[in-house]
Amino acid sequence: MALGGAVAIGVMTAIQARINGVLGVRVDDGVFAGLLSFSVGLVALSVVIACLPSARRGVARLWTGIRGHTIPFWMLLGGACGALTVSTQGVTAGVLGVSLFSVGVVAGQTVHGLVLDRIGFGPAGVVAVTPGRVLGGVLALAAVGISLSGDVLASAPLWMLLLPFAAGVGIAWQAATNGRLAQRVQSPLAATLMSFVAGTLVLALATGGSIALRGAPSALPAEPWLYVGGFLGAAYILLGALIVAQTGVLLMGLGSVLGQLVTSVVIDLLWPAAAGPALWQVIAMVLVAVASVLVALPWRRRR
Numbered sequence: 001m002a003l004g005g006a007v008a009i010g011v012m013t014a015i016q017a018r019i020n021g022v023l024g025v026r027v028d029d030g031v032f033a034g035l036l037s038f039s040v041g042l043v044a045l046s047v048v049i050a051c052l053p054s055a056r057r058g059v060a061r062l063w064t065g066i067r068g069h070t071i072p073f074w075m076l077l078g079g080a081c082g083a084l085t086v087s088t089q090g091v092t093a094g095v096l097g098v099s100l101f102s103v104g105v106v107a108g109q110t111v112h113g114l115v116l117d118r119i120g121f122g123p124a125g126v127v128a129v130t131p132g133r134v135l136g137g138v139l140a141l142a143a144v145g146i147s148l149s150g151d152v153l154a155s156a157p158l159w160m161l162l163l164p165f166a167a168g169v170g171i172a173w174q175a176a177t178n179g180r181l182a183q184r185v186q187s188p189l190a191a192t193l194m195s196f197v198a199g200t201l202v203l204a205l206a207t208g209g210s211i212a213l214r215g216a217p218s219a220l221p222a223e224p225w226l227y228v229g230g231f232l233g234a235a236y237i238l239l240g241a242l243i244v245a246q247t248g249v250l251l252m253g254l255g256s257v258l259g260q261l262v263t264s265v266v267i268d269l270l271w272p273a274a275a276g277p278a279l280w281q282v283i284a285m286v287l288v289a290v291a292s293v294l295v296a297l298p299w300r301r302r303r
Contacts, residue, residue: 002246005239006255012236012261013171013256017101019229020086022204026226035203036220038079040230042196045238049189058187062194066238070186078177078191079198081170082237086229087203088167092160101164108168117248121176171252178237179244188241195237195286215223290291 020037024030049055063073085105092101114134174195182191211217244252 002243003255005243005266007259009124009236009239009252010256010259010261011263012232014104014260014267016035016086016103016229016236017264018267019226019232020056021092021101021161023226023229026221027217027219028153028164029207029210029214030092031087031206032217034083035200035207036201037086037229037233038083038196038200040227041237042193042200043232045189045193045196049193052189055189058185058190059193060265061185061187062181066184075177075181075184075193076124077198077202078174078181079195080202081174081177082195082250083202083206084175084232085167086199086233087206088163094164100161100259103170104164105171106242106253106257106260108170109172110168112169112172113248113251116172116176121180123247124151125162139170148212170176174237175240175244175252178241179204182241187239191241192234192238205249247298268283 016037020030020033024033025038027033027036042300049059063070066076088101178188178191178195181194182188239250
């Protein structure tokens with residue numbers, strides 16, 4: 001069930017990437033698109049928490065821990081990495097396509113997930129680095145190499161290809177941090193709310209800087225579906241905080257690869273982007289990425 005939740009996270013991440021990518025193009029400011037997405041998610045979470053007594057108690061424990069300095073400051077910063085993810089979606093996914101964006105994210109998640117599990121940073125504690133997990137990480141990186149072959153590097157600048165990798169690193173760290181905070185306050189919803197508060201503040205500051213340098217963004221688009229990304233972000237951050245203690249950071253990241261890449265391929269085939277990879281690259285990188293998940297799974301022999 002936890003692995004199925006990880007796959008669902010990947011599906012929602014891919015859909016959110018495309019929505020926020022289009023929103024970033026429409027307002028001509030990826031950072032401002034991220035702020036819009038986070039703001040919608042923050043409002044949605046606040047309404048849900050207001051309706052649930054257990055979630056309100058979790059928020060009260062969170063506030064008490066912050067005021068009493070019993071919750072470390074770094075546990076409150078998961079949303080900063082979420083802000084990096086959604087702003088990266090707004091800047092790159094509309095140009096690169098969701099498939100290429102997703103593969104860069106996979107690489108960042110895989111490498112950082114191995115490191116975080118090995119040092120015991122996540123709520124699951126120290127997770128042994130087995131040969132299967134290492135091979136899974138190597139195969140995920142091989143998928144990135146396939147995706148960058150051909151004419152992709154000629155059609156997109158290098159910095160735009162590196163941003164998804166940084167987003168993947170942030171997603172792994174955010175999942176581990178939110179999982180630890182959820183354990184501390186005994187409420188995944190309260191931890192998710194803290195993530196959105198921190199991310200919204202970071203994006204508000206970044207948007208202010210962007211407006212000072214580039215001027216005000218374009219007028220807000222009227223289509224309601226362009227603002228659904230915030231709801232999806234709230235859903236998958238909450239789901240990640242719930243399941244990361246059962247899966248570990250790496251396995252949750254690899255499980256999300258299945259949903260993320262398959263969904264991104266479908267999106268790019270139905271709605272291609274300007275700098276996306278060729279069909280053969282899409283097929284190859286998905287096969288290699290799926291193989292990375294399969295070899296990393298904790299298979300058990302039947303007696």
